Amino acid sequence: MDLITQEKWDRAARSFDLMSANGPEKRWRPAKLSVFSRMRPDARILFLALGTGLDIETFPKGCNIAAIDISPKMIEAARERVAGYEGTLRAEVMDVHDMSFADNSFDQVFTSCTFCSVPRPVEGLKALYRVLKPGGELHMFEHTGSKIFPFNVMMTQMSRLASRFGPELDRDTVANVRAAGFEVTEVNHVFLDTVKTIHAVKPA
Numbered sequence: 624m625d626l627i628t629q630e631k632w633d634r635a636a637r638s639f640d641l642m643s644a645n646g647p648e649k650r651w652r653p654a655k656l657s658v659f660s661r662m663r664p665d666a667r668i669l670f671l672a673l674g675t676g677l678d679i680e681t682f683p684k685g686c687n688i689a690a691i692d693i694s695p696k697m698i699e700a701a702r703e704r705v706a707g708y709e710g711t712l713r714a715e716v717m718d719v720h721d722m723s724f725a726d727n728s729f730d731q732v733f734t735s736c737t738f739c740s741v742p743r744p745v746e747g748l749k750a751l752y753r754v755l756k757p758g759g760e761l762h763m764f765e766h767t768g769s770k771i772f773p774f775n776v777m778m779t780q781m782s783r784l785a786s787r788f789g790p791e792l793d794r795d796t797v798a799n800v801r802a803a804g805f806e807v808t809e810v811n812h813v814f815l816d817t818v819k820t821i822h823a824v825k826p827a
């Protein structure tokens with residue numbers, strides 16, 4: 624378990640809803656709804672990372688979801704939202720780098736604002752690759768760096784400060800997904816090229 628990352632996100636848990644629930648969460652809701660609408664009721668689903676559970680209300684009903692997060696404080700804050708989900712949703716404290724799930728055990732993996740936060744993104748994505756079945760799907764809603772000037776420079780500068788308290792803002796997550804072995808099937812830009820949905824498969 625990466626205790627430095629865990630402590631960082633435990634600290635962020637206290638003010639997370641205040642910072643996210645009414646601004647970013649409302650803004651990104653349509654894109655998140657569109658990504659999570661791909662959850663299938665017949666699939667075994669892994670959701671990374673649960674945070675305080677703000678994403679749960681955009682999950683379709685009746686799915687079978689194992690949700691993980693490195694921060695016990697985040698999982699604790701998510702408890703009521705987890706209990707309110709109309710389907711099967713189990714929440715566990717787990718580091719993506721050190722998951723206890725067997726190889727090839729999930730049909731679908733979903734992530735939400737996660738790979739700006741996971742400290743070793745390519746290794747984290749390789750861990751998701753390991754637990755996905757061949758032919759399994761990876762669906763992501765992610766903040767990334769930009770290739771557009773001056774946003775690329777701004778994101779790198781802002782990242783230096785933001786990463787002390789929360790996410791890194793200049794990651795090339797699409798390249799990281801490919802580097803982990805996935806085949807990227809679709810990328811949709813939600814805001815400029817800095818907020819996007821990424822869809823990929825583990826080759827069968």
Ligand SMILES: C[S@@+](CC[C@H](N)C(=O)[O-])C[C@H]1O[C@@H](n2cnc3c(N)ncnc32)[C@H](O)[C@@H]1O
Pocket residue numbers: 625628632633643671672673674675676677678691692693694697717718719720735736737740741742790
């Ligand atoms: C920006 S928050 C997003 C939370 C939620 N998906 C949302 O959009 O409201 C990032 C989350 O990633 C989690 N996280 C960071 N590194 C992790 C790791 N190595 N394994 C599992 N979760 C991790 C943090 O604890 C935090 O809850």
